[in-house]
Amino acid sequence: MSKIHVTTTxxxxxxxxxxxxxxTLLDVLRDRLGMTGSKEGCGTGDCGACxxxxxxxxxxxxxxxxxxxEGREIATIEGMADxxxxxxxxxxxxxxxxxxxxxxxPGILVAAKSLLERNPDxxxxxxxxxxxGNLCRCTGYDKIIRAVMDAAKDMREAx
Amino acid sequence: MALDRKTGTAxxxxxxxxxxxxxxxxxxxxxxxxxxxxxMSAPGMLVGRVLRSPHAHARIKSxxxxxAEALSGVHAVVTRADFPAPGEDVADILDNCMAGEKALxxxxxxxxxxxxxxxxxxxxxxxxxVEYEPLPxxxxxxxxxxxxxxxxxxxxxxxxxxxxxxxxxxxxxAFGHGDIxxxxxxxxxxxxxxxxxxxxxxxxxxxxxxLASMGADGQADLWCCTQGHYMVRNTCAAILGITQGxxxxxxxxxxxxxxxxTTVFLEPVALMLAKKTGRxxxxxxxxxxxxxxxxxxxxxxxxxxxxxxxxGRITAGFAELRYQGGAYPGAPVDxxxxxxxxxxxxxxxxxxxxxxxxxxxxxAAYRAPGAPMAAFAVESAIDxxxxxxxxxxxxxxxxxxxxxxxxxxYGPTYPAIGLEATLRTARDHPHWSAPLGPNQGRGVxxxxxxxxxxxxxxxxxxxxxxxxxxxxxxxxxxxSRASMSMMAAEELxxxxxxxxxxxxxxxxxxxxxxxxGSRVTFxxxxxxxxxxRAAKREMCKRAAQVWGIDEEAVIWEDGAARPSGPNAGxxxxxxxxxxxxxxxxxxxxxxxxxxxxxxxxxxxxATHMVDTEVDPDTGAVTILRYTVFQDAGKxxxxxxxxxxxxxxxxxxIGWALNxxxxxxxxxxxxxxxxxDYRIPVASDLPMIDAVxxxxxxxxxxxxxxxxxxxxxVPPLAAIANAVxxxxxxxxxxxxxxxxxxxxxxxxx
Numbered sequence: 001m002s003k004i005h006v007t008t009t010x011x012x013x014x015x016x017x018x019x020x021x022x023x024t025l026l027d028v029l030r031d032r033l034g035m036t037g038s039k040e041g042c043g044t045g046d047c048g049a050c051x052x053x054x055x056x057x058x059x060x061x062x063x064x065x066x067x068x069x070e071g072r073e074i075a076t077i078e079g080m081a082d083x084x085x086x087x088x089x090x091x092x093x094x095x096x097x098x099x100x101x102x103x104x105x106p107g108i109l110v111a112a113k114s115l116l117e118r119n120p121d122x123x124x125x126x127x128x129x130x131x132x133g134n135l136c137r138c139t140g141y142d143k144i145i146r147a148v149m150d151a152a153k154d155m156r157e158a159x
Numbered sequence: 160m161a162l163d164r165k166t167g168t169a170x171x172x173x174x175x176x177x178x179x180x181x182x183x184x185x186x187x188x189x190x191x192x193x194x195x196x197x198x199m200s201a202p203g204m205l206v207g208r209v210l211r212s213p214h215a216h217a218r219i220k221s222x223x224x225x226x227a228e229a230l231s232g233v234h235a236v237v238t239r240a241d242f243p244a245p246g247e248d249v250a251d252i253l254d255n256c257m258a259g260e261k262a263l264x265x266x267x268x269x270x271x272x273x274x275x276x277x278x279x280x281x282x283x284x285x286x287x288x289v290e291y292e293p294l295p296x297x298x299x300x301x302x303x304x305x306x307x308x309x310x311x312x313x314x315x316x317x318x319x320x321x322x323x324x325x326x327x328x329x330x331x332x333a334f335g336h337g338d339i340x341x342x343x344x345x346x347x348x349x350x351x352x353x354x355x356x357x358x359x360x361x362x363x364x365x366x367x368x369x370l371a372s373m374g375a376d377g378q379a380d381l382w383c384c385t386q387g388h389y390m391v392r393n394t395c396a397a398i399l400g401i402t403q404g405x406x407x408x409x410x411x412x413x414x415x416x417x418x419x420x421t422t423v424f425l426e427p428v429a430l431m432l433a434k435k436t437g438r439x440x441x442x443x444x445x446x447x448x449x450x451x452x453x454x455x456x457x458x459x460x461x462x463x464x465x466x467x468x469x470x471g472r473i474t475a476g477f478a479e480l481r482y483q484g485g486a487y488p489g490a491p492v493d494x495x496x497x498x499x500x501x502x503x504x505x506x507x508x509x510x511x512x513x514x515x516x517x518x519x520x521x522x523a524a525y526r527a528p529g530a531p532m533a534a535f536a537v538e539s540a541i542d543x544x545x546x547x548x549x550x551x552x553x554x555x556x557x558x559x560x561x562x563x564x565x566x567x568x569y570g571p572t573y574p575a576i577g578l579e580a581t582l583r584t585a586r587d588h589p590h591w592s593a594p595l596g597p598n599q600g601r602g603v604x605x606x607x608x609x610x611x612x613x614x615x616x617x618x619x620x621x622x623x624x625x626x627x628x629x630x631x632x633x634x635x636x637x638x639s640r641a642s643m644s645m646m647a648a649e650e651l652x653x654x655x656x657x658x659x660x661x662x663x664x665x666x667x668x669x670x671x672x673x674x675x676g677s678r679v680t681f682x683x684x685x686x687x688x689x690x691x692r693a694a695k696r697e698m699c700k701r702a703a704q705v706w707g708i709d710e711e712a713v714i715w716e717d718g719a720a721r722p723s724g725p726n727a728g729x730x731x732x733x734x735x736x737x738x739x740x741x742x743x744x745x746x747x748x749x750x751x752x753x754x755x756x757x758x759x760x761x762x763x764x765a766t767h768m769v770d771t772e773v774d775p776d777t778g779a780v781t782i783l784r785y786t787v788f789q790d791a792g793k794x795x796x797x798x799x800x801x802x803x804x805x806x807x808x809x810x811x812i813g814w815a816l817n818x819x820x821x822x823x824x825x826x827x828x829x830x831x832x833x834x835d836y837r838i839p840v841a842s843d844l845p846m847i848d849a850v851x852x853x854x855x856x857x858x859x860x861x862x863x864x865x866x867x868x869x870x871x872v873p874p875l876a877a878i879a880n881a882v883x884x885x886x887x888x889x890x891x892x893x894x895x896x897x898x899x900x901x902x903x904x905x906x907x
Contacts, residue, residue: 030197030198035191036191036194036195036197036198037190037191037192038191039197039364039365039414040197040366041364041366041414041446041833042446042833043445043446044832044833044834046446046832046833047364047446047833049364076191077190077191078190078191080189080190086186086189086190089189090186090189090190093185094181094182094185094189095181096798097182097638097796097798097799097801097802099185099188099189100637100638100799100802101363101364101365101412101414101415101416101636102184102187102188102412102414103195103363103364103365103412103415104364104414105188105189106191109189124846127841128842128844129841129842131841131842132840132841132842132843133840134840134841135364135838135840136364136841137361137362137363137415137810138415138637138806139802139805139806139809140805140806140810140839140844140847141809141839141840141844142801142805142844142847142849143798143801143802144841145841146846
């Protein structure tokens with residue numbers, strides 16, 4: 001099986017890799033590029049733990065082929081903080097204790113960031129529906145929703 | 160030597176306990192840096208994969224792996240034949256990890272392969288030829304108890320099972336006191352009803368994963384996601400026939416467990432593949448494998464008889480509980496039978512539990528194992544009788560509530576407990592009196608959990624620059640490193656951020672019991688406090704040496720050694736950092752250790768209150784409002800205590816409304832994925848209000864009780880009581896999925 005050469009951009013860095021035609025973007029990130037921040041909870045697009053953005057669009061990286069990254073801009077959890085400075089969402093997740101085990105946290109942060117880019121002032125209901133594709137089994141979502149809405153408020157006030 | 164002016168559980172002022180600092184692993188977990196089970200790799204690593212039975216029950220006549228072994232890139236195939244004959248205590252565990260003579264459920268492991276890539280491994284699995292002889296199967300608990308049911312094992316029932324039962328009945332457990340018939344005769348109303356719950360999975364988002372290596376000298380290393388790496392070490396060593404000292408296990412960050420990671424599945428197989436290949440082997444389960452082959456909880460079938468006087472006094476309570484625990488003995492029905500009536504002060508109470516095997520994956524612990532199903536039946540029955548008698552269900556519970564001095568239905572007499580406090584707080588909460596609209600109903604229920612202690616070993620090391628490293632042996636599943644750092648800092652009188660807590664590997668500490676039974680904040684916290692006290696004693700000794708006075712004349716207060724008493728003399732206090740800096744010249748490094756089999760965990764109670772709305776056209780249930788009232792003893796980090804309350808409640812909501820294992824007529828699991836095994840999502844839920852009560856546990860220096868499990872015990876009944884109130888018909892069969900609720904409404 002010959003491999004495909006892919007040239008792409010991940011978190012602003014130029015990246016190229018070889019992958020099998022059937023290999024998912026998630027497997028490429030985790031197994032070929034060592035970027036294990038994106039998690040595999042199901043491999044079928046049901047849990048959202050592998051969420052990344054492609055050209056700004058939120059996707060499950062387990063449902064996309066690595067080859068489809070060609071020429072695109074990918075953003076993952078590893079690119080969310082700016083050096084030592086956490087993104088407001090990351091800060092608020094720690095402050096609100098919005099994680100227990102933390103396995104769903106990268107995917108939820110990527111999804112929440114994507115929400116706030118589209119809607120800087122979401123209602124609780126809008127937040128809950130946007131994050132309905134991200135499963136968390138520990139928290140019951142209460143503190144996650146509060147953290148996202150509090151981060152949104154801080155970001156509105158800062159802008 | 161007077162160490163502390165504040166001791167015991169007398170009310171005391173805390174500086175750090177009860178605050179909400181950032182968890183030490185927070186940044187790692189919001190940046191993707193934290194390493195979970197599947198995030199580790201090793202040079203030269205192979206990929207391991209498991210071949211699983213497509214049959215619910217079948218004799219394995221032969222396995223031919225020659226074609227797979229001949230495939231380029233395949234380094235080893237293992238089957239049961241590769242493992243030594245197991246000792247009795249690990250025989251079922253090994254059989255569950257790798258089937259012997261029979262495959263006992265859909266998804267049972269029958270062989271495994273190690274290959275150079277996942278693609279090769281997948282291809283190799285297809286080349287392994289297994290000849291099966293399918294056998295009749297049974298997956299339902301009541302069907303499995305029929306004397307002519309297909310038998311999984313022969314002659315394995317223990318001596319508690321009377322003659323004449325199905326060979327699938329493994330054990331009978333009985334608890335209680337008093338005279339049920341006499342008690343029922345005193346009742347003004349007697350209720351007899353049966354209840355059923357379906358099997359649910361813990362649903363942790365991280366599938367099981369491990370990375371094993373083993374040298375030719377038998378020294379082995381294992382990295383895995385587990386609730387207890389000491390348990391993994393001991394179990395794997397026994398299965399592989401190596402010593403515990405030869406196997407070092409390091410716990411990764413753990414992506415949820417809820418009891419489901421308190422045993423082994425892949426780990427012995429990965430070690431055996433590593434042994435055969437001489438290469439590191441990584442194994443990761445798919446979600447379908449997690450659902451098909453790792454521990455769900457039991458499904459249950461429960462009969463209740465309950466008598467009540469017209470003023471709400473329970474005169475007798477009887478429960479017969481039948482739990483199927485999958486393919487091997489050990490359904491948590493003993494704990495169901497012990498906990499069923501634990502919240503109540505009853506003269507006449509009796510419970511009987513039946514442990515039954517079926518052709519399903521072996522049940523693993525799931526948060527308060529066994530208790531939610533028992534509470535569902537008992538709390539539903541109490542609610543029904545109270546409503547039938549025109550009584551307030553909260554007042555009925557208060558009237559019968561267990562309190563200090565109550566003889567529990569399972570034997571012991573309670574010390575100070577918090578049940579009444581949760582009920583009173585619930586009664587006085589605005590939620591209880593808030594108005595309800597059409598098709599809406601409110602339910603309450605109580606719940607109990609024992610809480611565990613167990614073997615615990617910690618080491619607290621003072622660094623030369625005056626900071627503190629605490630090593631403990633329990634994987635941090637929900638913020639416990641923060642709690643340990645807080646307790647160490649509180650006891651030492653230093654800032655929280657001067658303490659860093661790490662989870663040590665099995666080579667670094669003595670035996671530690673699994674992260675289970677809500678034990679960690681209690682038992683590891685207790686050991687941490689005692690280790691800090693040991694370090695303080697040593698630091699007082701060093702200060703006494705410097706000052707040339709007796710050790711007895713030195714106390715530790717506000718983070719420093721201070722002279723105390725008439726003959727101590729005048730000396731400026733020496734802080735922890737001062738003493739640490741000169742440790743080398745005063746006798747060497749300073750550390751505190753503590754080892755204990757912790758007792759006195761302190762039982763836990765909660766009351767839950769929920770409002771639901773039922774769509775009369777579809778039967779869909781919406782959770783409108785939810786409030787948890789629970790006794791935490793002392794909340795070390797209140798945010799994470801609230802998180803335990805909220806998370807348990809929502810798992811209970813899933814169990815009550817959506818989640819179930821669905822088998823077809825062939826015993827094949829039909830919903831082995833998160834699309835069809837649907838756990839609650841954010842848009843299903845309201846905020847979950849968490850009310851923390853603090854009735855100190857006399858068994859812990861700060862009064863801490865475990866809080867992790869009790870929160871899943873009341874929701875099943877609380878929600879069923881609310882839906883029953885909303886629909887005007889009693890819901891006794893979980894989950895209350897829309898078709899079932901609609902049918903109940905239409906049959907009304």
